Amino acid sequence: MSNTDHLSPYRWTIVFASALILAISMGSIVNGMSAFVVPMQEAYGWERGDIALINVAGIVGLAAGGLIMGPQADRRGTRPVVLFGAVAIGACYLAASLAGALWHFYGLMFLAGFFGAAAIFPPIMASVGNWFPVGAGLAIGIASGGQALGQGGVPFASSYLIGQFGISGALGITGVVMLVVLVPLSLLLRQSPAMSAKGASAQVAQEKTYPPARLVIPAMSLAILLCCTCMSVPLMHLVPLCQDRGFALEEASSVIFLMLMVAIAGRVAFGKLADIIGALPAYMTATAWMGLLVYGFMWMDTLTDFYLYAAVYGFGYAGVMTGVLVSIATLIHPSRRASAMAVVSLFGWIGHANGGYLGGFLFDLTGEYSLAYAIAAYAAAINLVVVGTLYMKTRGPRLRAVSA
Numbered sequence: 001m002s003n004t005d006h007l008s009p010y011r012w013t014i015v016f017a018s019a020l021i022l023a024i025s026m027g028s029i030v031n032g033m034s035a036f037v038v039p040m041q042e043a044y045g046w047e048r049g050d051i052a053l054i055n056v057a058g059i060v061g062l063a064a065g066g067l068i069m070g071p072q073a074d075r076r077g078t079r080p081v082v083l084f085g086a087v088a089i090g091a092c093y094l095a096a097s098l099a100g101a102l103w104h105f106y107g108l109m110f111l112a113g114f115f116g117a118a119a120i121f122p123p124i125m126a127s128v129g130n131w132f133p134v135g136a137g138l139a140i141g142i143a144s145g146g147q148a149l150g151q152g153g154v155p156f157a158s159s160y161l162i163g164q165f166g167i168s169g170a171l172g173i174t175g176v177v178m179l180v181v182l183v184p185l186s187l188l189l190r191q192s193p194a195m196s197a198k199g200a201s202a203q204v205a206q207e208k209t210y211p212p213a214r215l216v217i218p219a220m221s222l223a224i225l226l227c228c229t230c231m232s233v234p235l236m237h238l239v240p241l242c243q244d245r246g247f248a249l250e251e252a253s254s255v256i257f258l259m260l261m262v263a264i265a266g267r268v269a270f271g272k273l274a275d276i277i278g279a280l281p282a283y284m285t286a287t288a289w290m291g292l293l294v295y296g297f298m299w300m301d302t303l304t305d306f307y308l309y310a311a312v313y314g315f316g317y318a319g320v321m322t323g324v325l326v327s328i329a330t331l332i333h334p335s336r337r338a339s340a341m342a343v344v345s346l347f348g349w350i351g352h353a354n355g356g357y358l359g360g361f362l363f364d365l366t367g368e369y370s371l372a373y374a375i376a377a378y379a380a381a382i383n384l385v386v387v388g389t390l391y392m393k394t395r396g397p398r399l400r401a402v403s404a
Contacts, residue, residue, distance in 0.1 A: 019146025027150020052360035061113025063349035070342025073123030086182035089116025093175030126338035129329030141271020152260025159253040226383035228351025237359035259310035263318030270319025283323025289316025291380025
């Protein structure tokens with residue numbers, strides 16, 4: 001591989017195709033069910049905690065499936081694995097449009113996560129980092145900004161579809177869109193020059209310049225477990241919180257849509273910040289922002305208050321996932337990134353499932369969300385301690401050599 005191969009203009013095609021794939025797939029799995037919570041409660045009489053478990057099932061599937069799909073991408077390449085995931089997730093959503101029992105939704109969302117989203121997220125995020133040996137922060141920020149777009153856009157679109165076509169119709173249309181859009185985008189993905197047979201062998205000698213994976217992976221796994229527990233409470237329960245304050249589903253969905261549209265800028269900005277001050281310091285900055293502000297949603301009363309506060313919170317919270325992804329790209333050797341991304345992501349999705357279920361469970365227990373949002377803030381505070389410790393152990397000449 002020549003010194004300029006990694007500068008191919010095609011790398012930006014990879015970035016923007018990845019962003020769109022993540023928008024649809026991850027937006028649907030991570031918190032796409034948030035728009036369905038109240039409609040399902042009204043239509044079927046299910047409790048919110050039970051409905052939240054549909055989302056949990058998808059995230060648990062994503063977490064478990066990543067342990068298989070990440071290593072597969074390291075061995076087989078990004079394109080075939082992501083293409084498989086695109087077909088799987090679309091088919092599961094089409095099948096969900098025919099579901100009528102709660103356990104049907106649990107099973108189908110688990111399969112959509114295990115065979116669909118798990119084949120998309122770890123391979124794509126590792127691939128983007130591999131295409132950018134230098135300046136990966138901005139590229140990863142843009143790609144992960146696609147996920148933020150989806151996490152806001154999918155619930156917003158779902159609320160409209162539910163109103164027009166009902167719960168089953170919304171799920172079916174989502175499945176068709178997945179197949180029509182994700183499959184062609186998956187075909188655009190290529191293996192980075194850095195991961196060609198020649199390039200990979202040339203980089204083996206550089207592996208000793210990276211911090212030990214046995215230190216980085218456990219620390220990042222614990223960190224992401226905590227930060228995702230925090231962020232998933234508002235991601236899954238901000239819409240129901242707004243509805244409890246008397247706002248219609250469309251108005252409530254527009255709050256999280258605005259938050260996650262601002263989050264796109266936040267993910268890109270924190271990616272660039274990571275290129276300037278380092279991945280872990282940028283990650284800590286975003287975590288502090290999120291932890292200090294997350295409980296403030298409980299003090300909002302008017303729709304204008306929710307809009308303004310969601311925008312401020314969303315910009316900073318968005319940097320958390322960018323910080324995680326850039327940290328892995330910085331601290332893990334390219335030949336192991338998809339596998340490492342899968343392991344760390346496992347704990348992230350467990351955190352998402354934990355926070356999402358926690359919000360519903362504590363609401364059913366107490367009749368409101370104060371305790372759930374308070375626990376979210378404490379989780380972010382503990383995460384700061386974990387990431388700060390990792391930063392102290394990995395800073396120095398070796399890490400600077402990797403980042404240079």
